[in-house]
Each structure stands twice: as C-alpha cells, then as structure tokens.
Amino acid sequence: MRHRLYARLHGLVILIFQVSADLGVLRVTNYVTPPLSSDYCLVYNSKWTHLPQTSNNATSYVLKNIIYTELCKNSDVPAGGIKDEAVAVMRGNCTFVEKGRIAQAAGAGAMLIASEDGLVPPSGNQTDYDNITIPVVMIKSRDILDVEKTLGKNVRVQLFSPPVSVFDYSILIIFLIAMFTVSVGGYWSGVPDEDTGGRSLSDSGNSEKKQSDKNVSFTVFTVLIFVAVCCVMLVLLYFFYKYLVYVVIAIFCLASALALYNCLSALVTKITVGRCRFTFRTKVIEVRLLFLATFCIALAVIWAVFRNEERWVWILQNILGIAFCINFIKTLKMPNFKLCVLLLILLLIYDVFFVFITPFFTKNGQSIMIEVAAGPSSDEKTGGDILEVPADTPAPQEKLPVVIRVPRLMNSAQTQCTVMFSLLGFGDMIVPGLLIAYCRRFDVRIDSRIYFISCTLAYAVGMVIAFTVLILTKMGQPALLYLVPFTIITSTVIAWRRGEIKMFWKGSSYEVLESSRKPLLQDDEPPGVISE
Template sequence: MEAAALKLNRTLLLAVVLISLISGVLSGDIVVHDDKSPTRPGCDNDFVLVNVPTWIDDKEEDEYVGVGARFGPTLKSKEMDAHKTRVALADPTDCCTTPKNKLTGEIILVQRGKCSFTTKANVAEAAGASAILIINNSTELFKMVCEDDEHDIDIGIPVVMLPQDAGESLRGSLQKTLNVSVQLYSPSRPPVDVAEVLLWLMAVGTILCASYWSAWTARESAIDQDKLLKDASDEYLNTEPSYSSGVVEITTTSALAFVVVASCFLVLLYKKMSYAFIEVLVVLFAIGGAEGLVTCLVTILSCFRSLEQAAKTFIKILFLGAVSYLALFVSPLCVVCAILWAAFRRHHFAWIGQDILGVTLIITVIQVIKVPNLKVGAVLLSCAFLYDIFWVFVSKWIFHKSVMIVVARGDKSGEDGIPMLLKIPRMFDPWGGYSIIGFGDIILPGLLVAFSLRYDWLSNKSLREGYFLWTMIAYGLGLFITYIALNLMDGHGQPALLYIVPFTLVTFITLGTKRGELSHLWTRGELDRICPHVQLQPCEE
C-alpha cells in the first residue's frame, strides 16, 4: 500500500483522541437510580418504562415515555388493553392536599415536590383519580420508591413519572382548557435484541479485518526489507528493519499520556458541552471517516489488476504530498458520503452512514497505529481500564453524574450524542433506541489483537500455536460479558473495557508465560523476530 494512504494527518490524529473518549457500551435507557429505601410488601414493583401516547381534542399528538413507580398496580403490556382516559390538572399542582377540582376517573397531572410520591398517590386515589402522572423537575426520570418510614403501603392506582418537557407540554394544553387524553401501558422488552448481536459481530469483525490487514502489511514490509538487506552492503545490514513510514508507533510514555489528555478533554466536553461543540466533533468525525473510507477503498481496489497501476502511480498535490491516481479518483466519492452523513445525521437511517465511516476509520487507525511489544500494550490497556472505571463510576462522587455517560449522550447539546460511536437500532424493542459501542472499545484492544497476529505471522506460528486466535476469542468473550452485564444492570451504562481488558490482557500474558516467551513479547515484540537474509524466520535466542 502506498505510504500516503498509511499516514494519518493531524485531523485524524485528533479524531483518534476524540474516539478514545467514549469507551463504554451504553444503552438508550433514560432512567437513573434513585433508590432511597429497600423493597417491602406493597412497594416491590419492578421499574418499567411506560408508553404515554396523547390526544389533544381527540387528535393524536406526541407519544412520551415515563417510568412506573415501585408501588401501585402494574400496567397493561398491550396497547389494545389500555383505555384512553382524560387528564385533569391538579389544584393545588403538587397534589399534597385534597384537590379542589372534582375527579370522576380522570388521570391527574401533578408536579413533583413538597411531599412524598406515596402521599401524592394516596391523595389522588382518594379524590377519585384513576392514575397519577408526576412531572419530574428535570429532563431525566427518577425511580419512585417508598420512604423509609412508610409501611403497609396499599395504593390502588398506577403511578407514572414523566420527564419535565413532556409534563410541561401536557400542562400547557390543559391550561388552555383543551381536552387532553392519554393511554398508559408498558410493553415488554425482549431479553436480547438482534441489534446487540449484530453490534457484537460488527466489533469483532472490524478487529478481525484490521488485524489481518495490519499483519499482511507487516509481512510484506518484512519481505521487502529482507530483499533489500540481501543486496545491501555491510553498513546497511546494521540498520534496523522498519515498516512503512506511515506507521505511528506507540510508546510507554504516549500510552500514559493518553489518560491525562483524554481525561482533560472529557472534562472539557462535560463542562462546555453545547450544540456548537457537537458540530465541531461532527466535522472532525466526517473528515476522519472520509479519510478512513479513502484508505480502505484504495486498498481493496488496488487488489484488482486493472487498477493496480493507478494505485502505484502518484501525483504531487499541494499540502497533501504524493497521492495516487486511484486515491484521487475515490476521494470525491468518500467526501460526498461524509457530507451526506453530516447533513442527514438526524434521520432514522443515518446510523448506516455513521457505521460505515466509523468502521473504516477504526480499521485505518489500527492499521496505522501500532503497539510494538506487549509492555506498551499492557500499559495502554491498563490505563484505559482505569480511565473507563473512573469516568463511568468514580466521577459520580465528584461531579454528581457519570461524566462519560453525560458526554456520550450529548446532554445539553440538543443532539442525541457524540458521533464517535457504532450504533444499530433496536429492531424488536418496542421502546426503540439504539445499541451502541464506543470506538475506544474496539480500537484500544484492537491494537493488542493486531500486534498478536503480526507477531504470529512474523514468527511463522500456526493459528493454534500463536496468540491471535486466543486473544481474539478473549476479546469476543469480554464484549459478550459486557452485554450480559448491561442487561443485568437494568440497561445502565457499562464500561466495556472493565470486562474486555482483563480477558484479552490476562489471556495474552498467561499464554506467553506458559510458553516461555513472555520476556521476548514484553520487551522486543514483533520486530526482533526477523533476522537479515532469513525471510520470516524467528531469530535464535
């Protein structure tokens, strides 16, 4: 492959830093924990999402999502079984005392605050309401539980919390004396959605392709280097073998710097998150994705004999240097694809373009950025492991919110989240949303997996005797366990590297120790496996 295609420009290097910011597999769940008391009889419901379609003057309008309380009866799971019921505005609005307006089976809309959730429910039920909708004081939803001193709870009407924007919309319609009706039902969610399976296959397949591409490039470079060394002078024999000039090799220092730089940038995003900031990230992702798409297309097309000459013929372009005619031909198409994605990224089909650009960018990064030995790989993944845990879990104690999850969701930005994610819509989930995985969960362990395959190929190791097969299996298993944890944890964001890093790193180190090659893997890695004049044969130790 041409050297120009292997080089990452400054924009792509910046994109790599941004990509590594989001390292957790996150769900689209809008519910967060608000557990204040243990469960007890009458207050032991499972928390469920509630679908709330609305009608204004018998005309169907918006459909909102709420969350059911720990107490009260369970809701119907099918829309056909749920009755359309009129909504009445509570007076007083907090429903902590008996409402002044008379209720005859309406659903009462109340404001959160001034008294407990169970008090509101008891007052509403005594006043004749058939259900109670509580407007939260923020755009998030909190799980409504019973107070510690509340016992013998017996509430006979459903209790549902709505986010602030949905509740205020209904309140505004009621204040205009419009006829507002809603349905309340809670469709069951499938235990596993096909989107999670497809996303797992996409992540594993991306690392697989990137690893083989990286190993093939390393082997071709080694063969070319060996041919040159055979005909070179003794002085040239003393030079160290090298790969393409487009390769960026990670060091221990740069691996450690990752935590500091990424953490600073994450805090900056958390503090300064805005629509404009997201737009900047969109532009950077589009540029990096276009470059990744060009690199991958040129590599694939250059395999055809009819296009081989175009891939090897270069032209000098200002600011870009030497660019092949083939790259010059496919670049406009790739740029148009990136622009179309950026323009239509809010449409329901935009995830396809985002995934195409994302996968090609990830493959290009793993191809160009290399881990030279196991020591660097261990330091990089260990730092990422601690980084993930800190910003997903520990940051809640400092910032009162999970910094990484807030940034991933794009809170306060007016967007659905930052674009550095692979995403697939949940196909059989009645609540919709996306299954997503951060680029960092693929790139960072992918660098170690790619190193293992390069080492195997350059050492002439078979698939079973090498390290790649077992490291690849370990990554797939770690990601699989992540999704299990995600479902067991009620859909709350999970740092994927918490599970992936121990699986991959421990597997690699354990195999190296058992085979007596850990010292070599740890310090010298793949480059030292090639001896002058002996193509692809391991050096004698």
C-alpha cells in the same frame, strides 16, 4: 496525529441502558371505523397507578378531550359529565392529586394530564393519593391534538405498560460490530508484512520502507504522552464540552472520511475495470478513486448536517466509526508486546479512574467518562430510571461522535417515548485491536496463526463478560477492565507455552538484535585467527 488522538478522549465504556418501568402506552382506537388506531407515550407513577402489561388486559375507555381546562375545581367538569370516560386535561396550577380527586368524584375511569413541556411521573404525598383509585398518567399535549386530527373525536383509549426485557438484542449487534472491526483491522495490519515475507521493518528493503512511511509506531515516550493527552483532553471536554464538542465533530468528519476512503480504496483497486485516468497539474488521477473520495466526503458531510436525527443517522455514524477504527488499528503499529502491555495497562487505569473514581469528585456524582460519553444532560448516561421524557420540541443535544450507537430493540412503550441506544466507545475496539494487530504481524514473522486467533477469541470472551456484568448491575462498564486482562494474559500464556516469550516480548527489536550479529570466525579459518 491529532485526528488519531481524540479516539481515546472518551468512550472507553460500554453503556446499555434500561428504560424506566414507569413508561407506558396509550392506545387510541376509532370505535366508528376500526381497526384505525395509534399508540402514544405515557408516563405514570407505579407507586400510585398499576397498569396491565398487555392491551388484552387493559380496560377500554371513551376519550373525553377537555385539554382547554385544567380541572382544578369542580366547576371545570363539563356539563355532559365524564362518567366511565378517560378525561384528558391540561397540566396547570393545581396538583396531580387535586385533579385526580375531582375526576374520580365525577366518575371518570382514568385521567390523562397533557403537558407542553416534558413528561415526569405524577408525584405527591403518598397518603393523599391512597384514596385515588383511577389511573393518573402524563401525556404530551401534542399527542392529544394529533389524536383528534388523525383519528377524530369518536375514539376509545387503553392504558398499559409492556414489561422491560432484561436482555436486548442490540448488545449482540454491538458485539458483532466490535468483533468485525478488531478482526479486520488486526488482520489487515499484517498484510504488508506478509507481502514482504514476514521480515521486520528494520530488515526490509526499500519497498518495505515506503510502506513503513505510511504507518506510525509507538515508543515508550509516545505512549506516555498519548495517555497524558487523553487525560487532559477528557478533563477539558468535561469543563468546556459545549465548545470542544464542535472541534471533535469537525475532526471526526475529516478523519472518518479519510479512513473510509483508505478502507474502500483497498477494495476498489482490486477491480480491473474503470481505470480511466486524467492529468491535473502533473498529477495522474484515477477517475474511480476521485468518485470514491467524493462519496466518502459526501457521507461525512451528510452525517454532520443530520447528526441530531436520532432515528437513522446512527447508521452513518457507525459506518464512519468502523472505518475510522479499522484504519487506526492497521495504521498505528506497536513494535513489541512490551509497549502493548504498557499502553493497555495505562489506559485501563485511565478508564477505571474516570468511570469509578471521578464520581467522588464531581458535583453531581456522575463519572467524568460517562458525562462526556453521553453528553451533558443526556438520558443515555443514566443506568437507572428515566426521570423525564423530553418535551415536544427539545433542543438537539450535541454528543461526541466517538462511539458505536445501536438503537435498543425495545418494546412499544419505550419506542413511543424515546429512542435509547447501546453505546460502545471507539477505544474499546482500538486499544485491544492494537494488540490483536501486533499478534497478527508476529504470526506472519513466525509463520503461524495461533497468536492472532487466540487474542481475537480472548477479546470476544472479554466482551461477553463485560456485557454480562453490565446486564446484571445495570451500570455503565469500563470495557477495558475486562478486555485488557483477557487479551494480555491469553497472549502471554500462548507465548510462554510455545517458548517464544522473549521474542514475543521484544518484537522486531529482538529480531534486529539477532540478525545484526556477525561471526568473528570464517568457516574456513582455524581457531585463533581473526579475519580482517
């Protein structure tokens, strides 16, 4: 059970982040051999500098590269002058305002301040900057060196800042992934019951008992222990993140590889070809399943090795994560609606507490949930402006791999500066998915589809509401705050309207109680005679 418990340790929060409006694009073009050009990231202070939104409206300047100097005094201005040029200088021991004054006095059209550390918006006294009319922006020194290497010295530059869109289509991808996961996991959970004619686990024969051995069912006690362990582990991760993160990564690799194998083997065994077998120590091994196991392990190992490659490794993490959630939902079965309600409400309280209440107790005012979900010192945990663009060679930031991550489909300024992700915690799929799975199995028992379909649609509506609130508030949201009420209320209303609320509430235990009754009278015996 250990590998299953950590799925709720964090990630019960949707995080979709806006990128600061102070990010822009530096477009560099070789004016001798056009249209050879490249785009680079720049950071500026919108209170000081106004940049056009498109390159069509941006002024073109000849680039004067003098990053060997800091331009902190008038004598630093090159002999040839910098009139009407964009001058690139090194960040140094004088203020941004002092650099801007010297460049403007020399007739420069724009100032590019190169930094070897990180990029922060130029700052200083607003009154001092009022007299500076030229754009002053920050760029990476690495980018200026790359310009000279790839485009040469005869280049012109344009500075502009594309607008940040309110809606990002990565939200739609997250939504589709969540719906696919809970639908497949919930439907698959009911397949064994469907194969046994809808009988409950308690009433089934030996074949059903073998199937139940592969599944795990909750009780009231295990629900309480489960939630308590989640709380303790989340707090431990908050205080000992840099140590425990590697434990979670190792568990994720093992659990996700096993889950992916379970999911794919169900498909592979349907294929009628390639059933070659061999015997190893009295065990019969099927070759195609051996290759499948190797593939699943290799996928998990590749993710572990390249887990900090932001540009593409999220694809592997999502594949492994989806398999993990589907396998969790179809394996761990809730015996009745009563335990579903208990589990979902307790985890809802857990979710809201660690997102909204814990900021009042932490030193930095950040919620424990978001701090753990995005990783300490991560830009992804902020719902507002980015205050700093990473340095040229930032150290990789280890993050808990228990979220679905989809890169924001961003404009060019955001793409050049940093990779931002929309995140959805595994728990936001697993926890409601357990209720959806119970509805599916209950449908099988009563020969219906209404509970599974209605609960899945309620989950979709809850996700849409959560995304809407997130976009409007620009704050990370505890998704269970919306998913739990919609799924529980919808399932309750359906059961009440159909007159099945008692059976739905007690689940298989209700069926056992009804089926265990034995008549006291035989059909052929008169009243008052008790058969022996």
